[in-house]
Amino acid sequence: MSDKSVQVGGMILGMVGTNCFYVFDENRVDEDGKVHVIFFDPADRGKLIYDKLTEKNFVIDIILLTHGHFDHIAGAEELKKLSGAKLYCHEKEMAMLSDPYLNLGDYFGCRVGKVKADGYYRDGDIIEAAGLSCKLIATPGHTSGGCCYYFEDDGILISGDTLFEESVGRTDFPTSSTSELMRSIKERLFVLPDDTIVYPGHGGVTTIGHEKIYNRYVI
Numbered sequence: 001m002s003d004k005s006v007q008v009g010g011m012i013l014g015m016v017g018t019n020c021f022y023v024f025d026e027n028r029v030d031e032d033g034k035v036h037v038i039f040f041d042p043a044d045r046g047k048l049i050y051d052k053l054t055e056k057n058f059v060i061d062i063i064l065l066t067h068g069h070f071d072h073i074a075g076a077e078e079l080k081k082l083s084g085a086k087l088y089c090h091e092k093e094m095a096m097l098s099d100p101y102l103n104l105g106d107y108f109g110c111r112v113g114k115v116k117a118d119g120y121y122r123d124g125d126i127i128e129a130a131g132l133s134c135k136l137i138a139t140p141g142h143t144s145g146g147c148c149y150y151f152e153d154d155g156i157l158i159s160g161d162t163l164f165e166e167s168v169g170r171t172d173f174p175t176s177s178t179s180e181l182m183r184s185i186k187e188r189l190f191v192l193p194d195d196t197i198v199y200p201g202h203g204g205v206t207t208i209g210h211e212k213i214y215n216r217y218v219i
């Protein structure tokens, strides 16, 4: 059953235009009048993210990462400190967060400070926060610990740099694998319902059904 009160908000931040998304149930207001959110990929400027969400009466319950590249984590430490929210990623991505070679900070000349996850999840783990529930789907390929987050009841997929609108993530980086990326998309994402709305790490929003027809990079 689709719950229409579940919404996705977003902002674009950082030197390569990264989508930062937050998911919330607008009907679920706490006794202080605040709406709680799950925040994905604080790409840059943690204080700006915090201020914008606070202005709108949002509280961040948890921060989840789709992967550890610098352009998805540069705002993480500041956002953690200001919000008090804990940060999690896939088990295999832990080391990338604080390694400027692996997280491409050196490659793009944009070193981020040390980002530390408070814990990790594995494939199939259910994450309950902000009154919502989502499942981690491991989708190695862009990075070995890259993953997507699937809100099954709401038909929402946060796809990071695994699947883009009519494109896919690059696989020429440390821990990347083209064959793994293809397998992840075909076997883990293209099996989801066609009307699943896909929110990628860069570019426009799409659906699984649209990508199955029009994405010419998935072979």
Ligand SMILES: [Zn+2]
Binding pocket: 067, 069, 142, 161
């Ligand atoms: Zn990336």
